[in-house]
Amino acid sequence: MIEKRPIGALLAHFILIIGILIVAFPIYYTFVASTLTSPEIMAPPMPLLPGGHFLENYGGAFGGIGTIGGVGVGRLLLNTTIVALTIAIGKIIISILSAYAIVFFSFPGRMLFFWMIFITLMLPVEVRILPTYQVIVDLGLIDTYTGLTLPLIASATATFLFRQFFMTIPDELIEAARIDGAGPVRFFKDILLPLSYTNIAALFVILFIYGWTQYLWPLLITNDNNMNTIIIGLRKMISFVDADTQWNLVMAITILAMVPPIAVVVLMQRWFVKGLVDSEK
Amino acid sequence: MSRRVVFPNRVLPYLLLAPQVAITLVFFFWPAFQAVRQSLYRDDPFGFSSRFVGLANFELVLSDPNYINSLKVTVIFSLSVAVLALVAALLLAVMADRVVRGKRIYQTLLIWPYAVAPAIAGMLWLFLFSPAMGTLAVMLRDTGYDWNPLLNGDQAMAMVVGAAAWKQISYNFLFFLAGLQAIPKSLIEAAAIDGAGPAKRFWTIVFPLLSPTSFFLLVVNTVYAFFDTFGIIHAVTGGGPARATETLVYKVYNDGFVNLNLGASSAQSVILMAIVITLTVIQFKYVERRVHYA
C-alpha cells in the first residue's frame, strides 16, 4: 500500500481472520472429524478439537478406499482429474474465442449471437439434465470422457467474464496494434492473451473445482464403475439411513479429495501475480 | 455495448464463435426446446402415454397458492444470498488486496471452501446445524437460544441463506481479487499523492474500475441464487418447515425429480426461464449503463 497505516493493516488482518474463521470453519470441522472415531462423530455434540486417530483414519482411508465398487482410488482420482482438466481447459478456450469475436469484431448477426449465448446464462441445469442425457445416449457417449465433460463445457459464464474484461481494454491499444500492422490473430496472441492471465487463472481455479465436484451428471451417465469419479466414490460410503457408515474414513477421504483442487489454487496464485506484472508494462 | 474500434473481418468472427454456438445449440437450445414442449404435455413418468394439454399445466401451476408463496420465498432468499455473498466477498477481497504479509495464506484459506463438493456440503451443514445432531446447534441451545429450524421457518430460512451464501463467497472473493489485481497501482498512487484517503480512493477509483467485475458477479450470483441452490435446500431443509424455504427452483426439482410430475415441473421451469431471461435483459440493458468500461 501507499502509506504506512499500521492500524489499517491491523484492521485488515483482523477482518481477514474473522472471515476465514467463518468461511473455512466447516473445513476445520471436517478435519477434526477425520481425527476422531465414528461413534465420537455420531454422538452429539462432536468435539471441536482434534482427536488422536489421525494416522489410523488416514491410513485406513488409503487402504480401505481401494474396495469402493472394486475400483482403486487411483483410477477414481485419474477420472476426476481428466474430467476437471477437460472442463476447465475446454471451457476457457471456447469462451475466450467467442468473447473475442463478440467484443472486437463487427459482423452481421453479432447481437443475435450475443443474446443467443447470454440467454443460456440462465438455463437451469435440472431443466436440461434429462433431455441432455437423451442426447448423450443417442450419440453413444455413455461411459465416455466426452459424455462426462462436453455438456458441462457448454455455459456462458466464462464467455461473460471474458467479455467483461475485454470491454475494459482501451481502444488506443487496438489502434496502436493496427498501426504496428498487427492483424486480429497477432493482437489476440501478443496482447490480449497476456493481459487475460489473471482472469484465466481465476477461471481455471473455479472451473477445475466445478469439474472436480460434479456429482449428478457423472452419476447419471456412467454405468461402469471404472468411469466413476471420486465424489461418487465418496457418496457410496455415506449412508444416513439404516446402513453403517464409517464416518471417520468418510471425513478423512473428504479432506483428501480436496487436496488436488487446493493444489490448483496454490499453483494458480503465481499466475495472479504474473498477470499483474504483465498488465503494468 | 459495442466498441468503436473493431477489426474488419468477414469470416474470422464466425469461426471463433462456432464451437460455443455449436455446443450451445446442442446442449442448451435443444434441451430447452424439449422443456418447453414437455410443458404442454402430460406424461406418465415412463413415457407411455403422452397427451397434449395446451396450457393446462401452466394454469395448474399459477392457480396454486403454494406457487405464489414460493415466489415470495424466492425473492427474499435470492436477495439475501446475493447481497450477503457479494458484500462479504468484496470486503474480504479488498482486505486481502491490502495486506502484504500472509497474503497467499489468506487467499488459499478463503478459496478452499469452494472445493467442498456440493454433494458433501449438505452433509457438513447437517453435522453443524441440524437441531438433532449439529455441533453448533447444540452450542446455540446451550446458551438458551431456542434453535429449532425444523419447526421455525425464519430460522430455517436463515440457515439456508447462510449455507448458500457461504458456498458462493469464495467464488466472488476470487473474481473480486482478480479484478482488484488488474487495477493499475499507478492510478491509486496518483490519488494518494493528491491526498485522497483509503476510503475515498476506494469509492472514487477502485469501485468504478471494479464495476465490470461487479456486474459480472451480480448476474452470476442472481443465477446462482435462483438455480444452483436447490441441492443445498434439499440437503438442509427439504423446503420445510411447512414450505418456509421452498424456492421456485426447489419446487421445480422436487416436482420433477422426486415427485416425477414432468408436465408441472416443465411448466414451472418455463416460467422460471421467462423470469430470469427478463431479469438478464434488464440487467444488460439498464444496470450495465452504470458500469464503467474503459
Add this chain to the structure above:
Amino acid sequence: MQRIHATIAVSAFALLAMTLTTATPARAQTEIQWWHAMSGANNETVENLAKEFNATQTEFKVVPVYKGTYPETLNAGIAAFRARQPPHIIQVFDVGTGVMMGARSAIKPVADVLKEAGQNFDKSNYLSGIVSYYSAADGTMLSFPFNSSSPILYYNKASFRKAGLDPEAPPKTWPETFEAAKKIKASGQSCGMTTTWPTWIHLENFSAWNNLPYATGENGLTTLTPELKINSPLNIRHFQTLAELQKDGTFQYGGRTSEAKSKFLSGECAMMPESSGGIGDMVKAGMDFGTGNLPYYPEATGAPQNTIPGGASLWVFAGKPAADYKGVAQFFTFLSTTEVQSRLHQVSGYLPATMAAYEATKKSGFYEKNPGREIPIQQMMGKAPTENSKGVRLVNMPQVRDIQNEEIEALLNGKQDAKTALDNAVRRSNAAILEAAKAYQ
C-alpha cells in the same frame, strides 16, 4: 508466455485424444446390470453378493452400479428406460412402489421371471407382510423384496430407571407411551420421546397396525385415485396428543426422515419409534437400550394388526432378451437361498425375505443373543394382512408425504390444530392424487 500457450494446446489435444479412446474390454459373459442405491456398509454387501453369485457360475455376470440416493436411482432408471437403455434390475424404494406398479408395461413381474426360467417359485415361502406389499391386486409378486424394515420402539433403559419406570417393560400402547414420556420429562430429563419418519410411522404404519383404512380402494391397491382416510377420530387424537406434548418438550419433533435418531443416540430423548434397520447405530454407540413393539391403540378393533415394510425391492425391466432373464432368475434364486437370506438379515438389520431364513436364524439362537431383532418380523407376520394392512400404493407417494409433513410441521409449530392439519392433508393429497393419476389415463 509462449510456453504456457503450448502447454494448454498440448494438454487439450492429449485430453481430446483420451476422450476418443475409451477402452471397452471384450465380454464373453452376459452382463446383468443391477442399479442400486446402497451406500455405506450396504454398498459393500451388494458388491460381495454380486461377486459371490458370479463365482457360482460362468454364464452370467451381475454388475452392481451405484446410482445415488433412492430418488436419484429411480430417476436414472426412468431416464434410461425412456432412452431405451434400462438396466435389468433396479432397486426402488418403498414409496416408489406405486410408480412402478403404474408402469406395468415397463416392468416384468418377478413371479413371471422366475417361472419362465423354470426356477422353483412359491410365494408362500416368503414373509407374508412383505410379499403382499410388493404384489399386485391379483396377488402376483411384482418385485423382489431386497431390504425390508419395520418400525419398532427403541427406549433408553437408563432414562427409564431415572424416571422410576421398569427398564424391562417398554410401553405397549400409545397412551402408555405418552404416560411414560410425561414421567420421564417430570423426572427432570430433557425429552420424553421423539420419532423418525413421521409419515411412514404415524400415518402409514399407524393405520395398518391399528387396522384402520389409510385410503379407499384397499389403500390404493385397486384404484388409481384413492381418497385418503387419515383424518379419522383416532388419527386426530394421536396427533393432537403429540402437538400438546411438543409444547412443553415432552415430545420433540426431529425431522422428516431419520435425523431424530441422533436425539436418541445423544441421550436427549428417551423413547423413539424408528426403523428396525437403524438398530446398528444404537449397538455401535454402545448405549443401554431396549426395544419393544410399535405402540398401538387398544380401542382400535383388531389392533395390533401387522406393520408394513419400508426399505426397497428389486424390479426387473421389460424388453430384454429372454436369455438375460434366465440370469436374472438365477440371481434371484441365489438371493433367496436360506444361507444368503439369513446372513443378510443378521448382518444388516433388515428383515429376512423368506420363512426358511427366519426359521434358520431362530434355530441358530441369534435372537436370544440379539434381543429386539425378532420383534419386527413378528410384527410383520403375526396375522394375515387385511385390506388395511397390505401397504399403501399411490402413484405420487413422495408428493403426498411432502404434503402431510408440511401440515404436521404447521401443527407441531402451533399454527393449527390436529383436525385442521389432517383435514388439510386429506384434501390436498386427494387433489394431488387426482392430478397425478391423469397422466396414467
